[in-house]
Amino acid sequence: MxxxxxxxxxxxxxxxxxxxxxxxxxxxxxxxxxxxxxxxxxxxxxxxxxxxxxxxxxxxxxxxxxxxxxxxxxxxxxxxxxxxxxxxxxxxxxxxxxxxxxxxxxxSIEWSQYRITWGFEGGTPKALPMTCAICSAVRWSKSLNAPREAKRSSICVS
The missing domain is CATH 3.30.70.580 (Pseudouridine synthase I, catalytic domain, N-terminal subdomain)
Structure with missing residues (x-):
């Protein structure tokens, strides 16, 4: 194997x-x-x-x-x-x-090796604060008003 x-x-x-x-x-x-x-x-x-x-x-x-x-x-x-x-x-x-x-x-991938980024078509929505887009996007994605066009990508920064 x-x-x-x-x-x-x-x-x-x-x-x-x-x-x-x-x-x-x-x-x-x-x-x-x-x-x-x-x-x-x-x-x-x-x-x-x-x-x-x-x-x-x-x-x-x-x-x-x-x-x-x-x-x-x-x-x-x-x-x-x-x-x-x-x-x-x-x-x-x-x-x-x-x-x-x-x-x-x-x-079990070590999280310090990756940066998770969120992108929205048409730029960042007005409801999200610009300083903490990742945390806000995660919080917002659990609400009923979550944008359907969100995209996640993991980028190795090590």
């Missing part, structure tokens, strides 16, 4: 795909392009895939991460192109790379 990480984007109409449906779409797409996925060994076998920081339905992301296990010794050469050919509209694989030493679990 070999661990790999895919950096992907979820944009356009795909932002309305729920997290569970995104996991199914990823598994089906990897099966379509004949990626040598590793499956769990339980009664109901499924491909082991895990997304770091799942996006809420209605939000798009330009830098999302998905960990998965493959049975081959290395990531296939044209894996990104093969996945992009079978992905539904709005999903785009950016890169796939192996995880050295098994890698960290995506949920």
């Amino acid at each position: 070999f661990k790999a990480r895919m950096k992907f984007a979820k944009e356009g109409r795909a932002k309305y795909i729920s997290h569970l449906d995104l996991m199914h779409a990823m598994q089906r797409s990897m099966a379509r392009c004949q990626m040598p996925l590793w499956f769990t060994e339980g009664f109901n076998q499924h491909a082991y895939v895990s997304v770091a920081l799942p996006l809420s339905t209605g939000y798009s992301g330009e830098c999302e991460f998905l960990d998965f296990n493959i049975t081959a010794e290395a990531v296939p050469e044209n894996a990104v192109e093969a996945l992009n050919d079978v992905f539904p509209e709005g999903l785009r694989a950016i890169e796939i790379y192996p995880l050295a030493d098994g890698g960290m679990k995506v949920g």
Whole structure:
């Protein structure tokens, strides 16, 4: 078993795909392009895939991460192109790379390495204070008046 990480984007109409449906779409797409996925060994076998920081339905992301296990010794050469050919509209694989030493679990990524930014189409809404857009956006996203066009992206600053 070999661990790999895919950096992907979820944009356009795909932002309305729920997290569970995104996991199914990823598994089906990897099966379509004949990626040598590793499956769990339980009664109901499924491909082991895990997304770091799942996006809420209605939000798009330009830098999302998905960990998965493959049975081959290395990531296939044209894996990104093969996945992009079978992905539904709005999903785009950016890169796939192996995880050295098994890698960290995506949920335990050290937060000091990443800066989470929020962007809104048409600029920052007037209701948000300019000094603390991240905290306000998180607080606002839980209200009924949350903008549907919010976009989150994680940028490595280390």
